[in-house]
Amino acid sequence: MSWELHNVAIIGGGMMGRSIATKVAQEGLNVCLKEISNETVETSRAELEQSLDHEIARFGLTNSEKKAILSRIRWVTQFDCAADCDLAIETVQEEFGLKRRILRELDRRMIEDHPIVINTSTLSITELAAQNSCPERIVGMHFLYPVTTTRVVEVIRGQLTSDEVYDRAVEFARLLGKVPIKVFEMPGFVTTRVVLPLVNEAIYTVMEGVAEAADVDLAVKLGFNFTMGPLEWADRTGLDRVLNWMKYIHQESGEPRFRPCPMLKRLVRAGLHGAKTGQGFFTYDANRRRTDRLPDDKPRLA
Amino acid sequence: MKILVLNSGSSSVKFQVIETDLERMNAHEDRTLATGQVEKIGLDDSRLVLKVPGRKPYVDYREILEHRAAIEWALRILADPEHGILSEVDDIGAVGHRVVHGGEAFASSVVITPEVVQEIEECSALAPLHNPPNLRGYYAAHAALPEVPHIAVFDTAFHQTMPPHSFLYGIPFQLYTKHSLRKYGFHGTSHRYVAFRGSQILDWDKDEKKLITVHLGNGCSLAAIDHGKSVDTSMGFTPLEGLLMGTRTGDMDPAIVPWLMAMEELTLHQVNTMMNKHSGLYGVSGVSSDMREIIEARADGHQRADVAFRMFCYRVKKYIGAYAAAMGGVDAVFFTGGIGENSPEVREWALSGLEYMGIELDTKANAKTTGGEGEITKRSSRVKVLVVPTNEEKTIARDVVRVLNGIMPTFEPPETIS
Numbered sequence A: 001m002s003w004e005l006h007n008v009a010i011i012g013g014g015m016m017g018r019s020i021a022t023k024v025a026q027e028g029l030n031v032c033l034k035e036i037s038n039e040t041v042e043t044s045r046a047e048l049e050q051s052l053d054h055e056i057a058r059f060g061l062t063n064s065e066k067k068a069i070l071s072r073i074r075w076v077t078q079f080d081c082a083a084d085c086d087l088a089i090e091t092v093q094e095e096f097g098l099k100r101r102i103l104r105e106l107d108r109r110m111i112e113d114h115p116i117v118i119n120t121s122t123l124s125i126t127e128l129a130a131q132n133s134c135p136e137r138i139v140g141m142h143f144l145y146p147v148t149t150t151r152v153v154e155v156i157r158g159q160l161t162s163d164e165v166y167d168r169a170v171e172f173a174r175l176l177g178k179v180p181i182k183v184f185e186m187p188g189f190v191t192t193r194v195v196l197p198l199v200n201e202a203i204y205t206v207m208e209g210v211a212e213a214a215d216v217d218l219a220v221k222l223g224f225n226f227t228m229g230p231l232e233w234a235d236r237t238g239l240d241r242v243l244n245w246m247k248y249i250h251q252e253s254g255e256p257r258f259r260p261c262p263m264l265k266r267l268v269r270a271g272l273h274g275a276k277t278g279q280g281f282f283t284y285d286a287n288r289r290r291t292d293r294l295p296d297d298k299p300r301l302a
Numbered sequence B: 001m002k003i004l005v006l007n008s009g010s011s012s013v014k015f016q017v018i019e020t021d022l023e024r025m026n027a028h029e030d031r032t033l034a035t036g037q038v039e040k041i042g043l044d045d046s047r048l049v050l051k052v053p054g055r056k057p058y059v060d061y062r063e064i065l066e067h068r069a070a071i072e073w074a075l076r077i078l079a080d081p082e083h084g085i086l087s088e089v090d091d092i093g094a095v096g097h098r099v100v101h102g103g104e105a106f107a108s109s110v111v112i113t114p115e116v117v118q119e120i121e122e123c124s125a126l127a128p129l130h131n132p133p134n135l136r137g138y139y140a141a142h143a144a145l146p147e148v149p150h151i152a153v154f155d156t157a158f159h160q161t162m163p164p165h166s167f168l169y170g171i172p173f174q175l176y177t178k179h180s181l182r183k184y185g186f187h188g189t190s191h192r193y194v195a196f197r198g199s200q201i202l203d204w205d206k207d208e209k210k211l212i213t214v215h216l217g218n219g220c221s222l223a224a225i226d227h228g229k230s231v232d233t234s235m236g237f238t239p240l241e242g243l244l245m246g247t248r249t250g251d252m253d254p255a256i257v258p259w260l261m262a263m264e265e266l267t268l269h270q271v272n273t274m275m276n277k278h279s280g281l282y283g284v285s286g287v288s289s290d291m292r293e294i295i296e297a298r299a300d301g302h303q304r305a306d307v308a309f310r311m312f313c314y315r316v317k318k319y320i321g322a323y324a325a326a327m328g329g330v331d332a333v334f335f336t337g338g339i340g341e342n343s344p345e346v347r348e349w350a351l352s353g354l355e356y357m358g359i360e361l362d363t364k365a366n367a368k369t370t371g372g373e374g375e376i377t378k379r380s381s382r383v384k385v386l387v388v389p390t391n392e393e394k395t396i397a398r399d400v401v402r403v404l405n406g407i408m409p410t411f412e413p414p415e416t417i418s
Helices: A015-026 A038-057 A063-071 A079-084 A096-109 A125-130 A163-175 A191-207 A213-223 A230-237 A239-253 A262-269 B022-026 B067-078 B114-125 B131-144 B157-161 B173-179 B188-202 B256-263 B268-277 B280-285 B291-299 B303-327 B337-342 B344-351 B363-368 B392-404
Strands: A007-011 A030-034 A073-076 A087-090 A116-118 A138-143 A152-157 A179-184 B002-008 B013-019 B031-039 B043-051 B058-064 B092-099 B150-154 B210-216 B220-226 B229-233 B332-336 B384-387
Touching (some): A038 A063, A063 A073, A073 A079, A079 A096, A087 A096, A096 A116, A096 A125, A125 A138, A191 A213, A191 A230, A191 A239, A191 A262, B013 B067, B092 B131, B114 B131, B131 B150, B157 B188, B157 B229, B188 B229, B210 B337, B220 B303, B229 B303, B256 B268, B280 B303, B337 B344, B344 B363, B344 B384
Parallel strands (some): A007 A087, A030 A073, A087 A116, B210 B332, B332 B384
Antiparallel strands (some): A138 A152, B002 B013, B043 B058
16 A cells, blocks of 8 residues: 655654654644643644744744744644544653553554654663554654754664564655664664763763863863763753663663763752753753853854 | 746746747747646645636646646646647647756757756756756656657756856865856846847847846846856856845855854854845845835835845846946846836836946836836937846747757857866
């Protein structure tokens, strides 16, 4: 049977769901974005519009493009919209039980060979799929935030993923203008697995008093031409999420190099979760702009 | 002969059926039988509009997912007994395709062969948004009409006569040889038609005159046409260079780009969109990219709309002066394009103060010339200024006839350089 990609269901209108929805709509596909309630729909819609306005202010988008994007996104509160969709992506929290429930809801409604995509940084595609009636249609895609600009997506093949579904996920990635990195299932895949030890080591460096957090970050940022240092990256990702990933990978792999630094645990326990709470390794204003940049940490021409 | 002219964009196909041949061309009696377009290709509410002179426009909607279906749909309607103008699709004797970028490979219109297709594909790196859909249109039309000749007409070909001192940029020469980084210019089909038609109206031999053609539309460019050959044009490697446009910057100091990227921490995409979509009349005025709205706003005392209007006209004037200097004089200036044909205000401002070089505007004639051909300078004016509505489709149809009769001119550069 021929499969064409026109309608995409996205489950979860949080930061990642909105970012994926924006990108998918930008490429001319229709999106139905499922949220829990009418209130969360309103919040999700308002925040998506706000991020489009922000991009307009940065010249990356025009008003008419914003209109076109919004016209292709339909917010819903029921799973039924997935029935007409050629592909569905779940983007809810990294919680095994929750994701499993959502997969079931999608599986029941969608045409048999239409891919169901799990967006996860760490969880096992195979394990989630195995508890489903059609495990071969389940495939993982690890999008990186912000989805509108990052050029890469990891496409994760679970043990039971069919070749056909996997190829469709790769095709979807290409359609979004992304470079698909084909990976087999392993905790953390490539990107998360590689970045977490870097972040962890940066935190140890601070904890051991080798240098101040700002200096650690600036050294790595300027030294390796990164757009931001590992600590700011962790702050912006959310220290609670970073900690959860580390715990998970540590537990799965048993490798001591993934053991979360005690300082990270301390910050999370104190409720300092990074940019979203205004304080992590650094401080942020309500628009998540850093307020404590060092004088040397500014753009210059040469 | 009935010729199908196609202009295939990424999500639309514009088409015309033009009846012409050598005799009709010489008598200026080419006839447009129908014009139309299929819009929103790739969506489930694609729209087809067909306009036949003397009839009400025909509009239809359906799901059209790619160019092939769009062109099949257009052909079916063209041959429809009730709405169409052909008794059968096979009445079409040839197809002319607009192709945006021909690079340095094409200095003329050509019959499309597999080799030509390959060369057009190679030019896609220079026009990634335009050449691929142009080619998709060709593949689709070729599948529907495999027996008839298909001819490619390039926007860039006419400007290939520019000499190296005009088309090179002052950057390291190896970047030209490595990336073909040079000025190509665009709107070539329009500049060529307008130069031809303007000269015809004046009863001049264009090959003996020095002309400046001013195309002011969505995109804006001028061409200096010396004895029938384009010797300079204001658009460059891309259509961003030159005049201020609706949303494009036109000329600016290239140092602004890295400076802004560093200071505002803009990405490549953001700075590119800034220059192409957030600038020009729109970016300066904050009002609109549409010249009509700019003119209304400045009449209401809107300062930034006024300065945007002045910038627009000033740059046109500056280029007219530059091209007169480049050619050692000018015999006529021809205005065309949506703004060039319909805005007496822009023409008046752009030409003001040019009496010293022999341009004496007839303000009355200027004010009343909108949407049609007309001379807008006084009888005594040494340099003639005309409004000449452009007709790119007609030029494409005529090129089909020229190519098929072996009389298509080529626009080779005067010298090669390596």
